[in-house]
Amino acid sequence: MGNDALVVLDTDFDGARFLAACTRHGGWRLHYIALAPRPVDAGQLPSPWREQWPPHVRGLHRMASRDGQVTLDLLIGEPGASLAQLAVRVDEVSLAWMPPSMTVLARLMRDGARLQAAHLDDAQRVALWKEGFAFDDSRLRAVFHARQAPVEPVHDIARRAIVIGAGVAGSAACERLAARGWQVTLIERHAQPAGEASGNLAGIFMPLLSSDDNIPTRLVRAAYLYALRYWAALGGVGSVFEGASCGVLHLARDGAHAQVQRRIAASGDYPPEFARWLETDEATAMLGANAPDGAWWFGQGGWARPSSVCAAMLDACGALLTRRFSSSALTLVRINDEWQVADAQGAVIAAAPTVILAAGAGAVDFVQAAGLPLYAVRGQVTHLDPASLPTRPFVVCRESYMTPPHQGVVCVGATYDAQDDDASLRTSSQRDNIEKTAAILGVPPFEAPLAGRTGFRCMAPDRMPLVGALPDPGVPRRCEQLRDVPRWPGLFGLLGYASRGLTWAPLAAEMLACQLEGEPLPLENQLAAAIDPGRFVLKERRRAQ
Structure with missing residues (x-):
């Protein structure tokens, strides 16, 4: 979906209103944003929407029609707080719930946006009129006239991009951009996708819970629920790629x-x-x-093989994807509004206005990203014969995880070894994995042949991803807010996924694609700010000012 979509806001979701909007704007791209302060009975909606309907947990939940023409963002939670977390420009609003401040509503309106209310008293009409809404004779319909039209960013960009890194982060970026008609060149130094951290036999997907419902919890929940819907649309866990929603x-x-x-x-x-x-x-x-x-x-949790997820996402790109595998991208140079990516011999591998670094901790090898506070954490996974321990048909976790048997292998682990770049398999790491697993199962520790895989998770100091435009710390500028942070033109990152890359990849790629296209974001403002790559530069400059 591009930025030509009609954006509609419904302040209290109603299925009939939503379906009427879909019919009324047939042929247009429709982005329908609805507040849902109470549980919604989705039973009356058509099956494509029922199948995607989220559980009633707080946050923004994005769904899409099969043809991609309609996007539905459902914001579950207290309506005032939900409205305050939006950063969109709305063309139409169905006013079924009255916000305590009309200023919050006016902030979201495009000049000329239309309002339809179910009921308004005189005081409410006056409050809306003071914010720029002019009512017609019905006294329930109005047009918004901005006192000073905001300067909106221009997103008329050439839809060509280079993605560096073919793990889950880069593969998801390719798919989300190709779904919007972008031509994408994927550069990967290995001969196949998922050659680094995404090469483990199994990745676990599950939510995170906390007593205070903090920002990391909300972010992981949003990513987890989006991933479940995304994978279903792609073809399904265990169908189009290996894995199981086994719990x-x-x-x-x-x-x-x-x-x-x-x-x-x-x-x-x-x-x-x-x-x-x-x-x-x-x-x-x-x-x-x-x-x-x-x-x-x-x-709804389970496991999936990241390499097969990467393959499914890349296959979904079709002819819009060009693969440049076994190619080591070493330098980035901006020439005439395009980035040129060159190899060790200086030969240009690809050129495009937009580059997305999705190379994990290897991103800091590029001069433009050298200042990012990313580091690698070693993780050794142990592969066991299912006959060597009591297995379960679902994933079990405590201080380590154990997957169900698949193709004669049970995966247990993984170790968490900071400041350790040893890629070899170590007996001590395997012993640690087996001891933790044996403790979970209530059996004595046992011996097993040394087998498994070592990968390196890409981490940031706050253990949250970096998603969006990369900062240019070489540009001196006073920074009070994230929008003040200087950025490299056309250079973006999908980095720092830590041990949740499988879960993070779809939502982060959707987030970046929306930023590039000027579409409504799939996350609330506070959460989008928490994963902005400029947050570290902002913190440093605030401290120095």
Whole structure:
């Protein structure tokens, strides 16, 4: 979807209004943004929407029609807080709920935007009139006239991009851009996708919970739920790529940790289809071993093989994707509004106005990204024969994870070894993985042939991704807000996914594609700011000012 979409805001989601908008604007690209302060009965909606409908958990949930012509953003939560977290320009608004401040609503309106209200009293009409809404004779319809039209960014750009790195981050970027008609060149130094951190046999996907519903929790939840819908649209876990939505049993660490989890469960914030707390008896019965402190059951969670996910995403790009594998991109140079990517001999591999670095910690090898605070953390996964330990048909986690058997292998791990660049398999790391797994299963530690894989997670100091335009710290400028941070023209990053790359990749790629196209973002403002690559430069300059 490009920035030519008609953007509609509904302040209290109504299925009939939504379907009417889809019909009324047939042939147009429609972006429908709706607040949902209460659970919605999606049973009356057509099956494509019912199948995507999210559980009633706080946040922005993006859905799309099969043809890509309609995007529905559902904001679940307190409506005033949801409205304040939007940064969009709206063409139409259905005013079913009145915000306490009309200024918040006026901030979102394009000049000439239309308003339709279900009911308005005189005081409400006056409040809207003061913000620039002019009513017709019906007294329920109005047109917004901006006192000073905002300067909106121009997004008339050449839709050609280079993506460096063919792991889950880069592959998702290729798919999300190709879905919008971009021509993409993918550069990868290995002969196949997923040659680095994405090369593990299994990646785990599950949400994160916290007692204060903090920013990392909200970000992971948004990414997890978006990924579930994205993979279903791609063809399905276990169908178009290897894996299974088999569920994840996440055991409490100890009694104190369990008490915190019980408080989260008692809050009622999470419906059981999203997360269900199991007390000792039920958790023990499911695990088949003693689980004295209980566990969470994430029924929609599971595992997938990242390399097969990459292959599915790249295949979905079709003829819009050009693959330049076994090519080492070493330098980036901006010439005549285009980036040129050259190899070690100085030969130009590709050129385009837009470059996306998705090369993990290797991104800092480029001069333009050398200042990013990224580092690599070693993780060794152990591969076991299913006959060597009691297996389960779902993923089990505590301080390590264990996957179900697949093609004669159970994956357990992974170690977390900071400041360690040893890529070889180590007996000590395997012993650590086996001991943690044996403790979960209530069996003695055992010996096994040394087998597995070592990968390196790309981390930022706050353990959150970097998604968006990369900062240019060489440009002196006073910075009070993220928009003040100087950026490299046409240079973007999808970096720092840590141990959740499989979960993060689809939403982060969608986020970047929306930024490039000038579309409404798939995250609330506060969350988008939390993953902006400029946040570290902003912090440094605020401290220095």
